[in-house]
Amino acid sequence: MDVLSETITAIRTGAPTCGMFIRHAPWGRGYPLVPGTGFHVVLAGSCWLVPPAGAPIALGTGDVILMPRGSGHVLVDSLDSVVTEQAHIGEPREISGPGVRSELMCGAYALGRQRSHPLLAELPEFVHIPARQGADPGLRGLLDILAVELAQSRAGTDAAVPALLETLLLFALRAWFENQAPTPTGWAGALTDPGVLAALRAMHDAPERAWTVPDLSAVAGVSRATLTRRFAATVGAPPLSYLTRWRMLTAARLLRDTDTPLAGVAGKVGYQSEFAFAKAFKREYGLAPGQYRRGGGGAAPPAPPAARRREHH
Structure with missing residues (x-):
């Protein structure tokens, strides 16, 4: 993956x-x-x-x-x-009236109860993507398909909507990053800087490798400095600080979504011993890996009713 x-x-x-919902x-x-x-369209x-x-x-x-x-508003x-x-939950989807009609699609993506990735933490509280910025055929077409699926539920809608929503998050973030200033900074800059992006890809592809700055600079094709x-x-x-963060995020996902033994998780994120991995993980999340896997931190708390039920918005 990219x-x-x-x-x-x-x-x-x-x-x-x-x-x-229509009002x-x-x-x-x-x-x-x-x-x-959360999101609105x-x-x-x-x-x-x-x-x-x-x-x-x-x-x-x-x-x-x-x-x-998930800021309130x-x-x-x-x-x-x-x-x-x-x-x-339970509110009518449409309330009629004489005034101007507005139709919105609203929802939420659940996040693991874990330290956030710096890409997400860097974003403003409200990321606004005007229609003129998101006018690429992919995003526009995706929104059209989502609107149709939500307007008239048909066979397969319950499987189609979550998959379309996952793509919507990626398309929206891509539109945001691609429409930053001519000389982008922060993660928008990281995703467009060939050297930084090459180093990021290397760490993402092989978090288990004992990377050094000289190794990464060779991959990036620039000097260490x-x-x-x-x-x-x-x-x-x-x-290397980012590498540690990425290893822990990867470990959290493996603990949450797979049955890989703790020793196997440790090996996949570059730790030779389960003890060393457990110590690093607890330092990052305040929980031992086993506790995290058993539910002490592997999932976010239940979303409020408005974000849980697709049919009552």
Whole structure:
């Protein structure tokens, strides 16, 4: 896998969920904090997202907005409207009325209860991808298919929707990173810097290898000093510090999603002994690997009702 795909695979857990809701102005909905990454897609009409702090964000038809850390917020058709409902199970999907019609697709991705990957931690609380930025055929076509599947449930819809949602997260993040400043910084810069990206791919492909900075600089095709400087400037940490973080994220995924014995997990992430691995893992997560696997930290808490049920949004 490429670095972005593998990163998302490592930090996500469980099946993503979503639903559609249709309201006629005036309307206002409150969304609580969710233990994961939330999202909204405006399929028709327009609205405003009002964060707990900061300026409201205007959303138009075709816009996508992600809440990487599940931040609570409010959606309203107009800044003059009041919040009259909270997203919850059992609410009607459509409320008719004389005002302007808005149609939104809303949902959430569950995350493992673990230290976040720096790529996700770097993102703003609200990642807004205007329709003009996400206008590539892939993202637009994906949104069209999702809207059809949610509007009229058919044979196979329950399997199709989670798979489409997983792709939506990748497409949305890719659109965000690709539309940063002409000289991107942070992870947008890491994903476009050939040397840094080569080093990242090497560590992702073989976290078990005893990598050194000279090894990685050879892969990157730049000097050790250049790689260290550019890596820290974009990724936010030196190469070997990132390697430790990636090993632990990989170990957490293996513990959560597979039955690989602890010794096998240790070997897959570069530790010669189970004891050394367990010590490093507990230092990172505050739990022994066995406790993590038994459920002490392997999955996020249940999402609020509004994010759990696809059919009642």
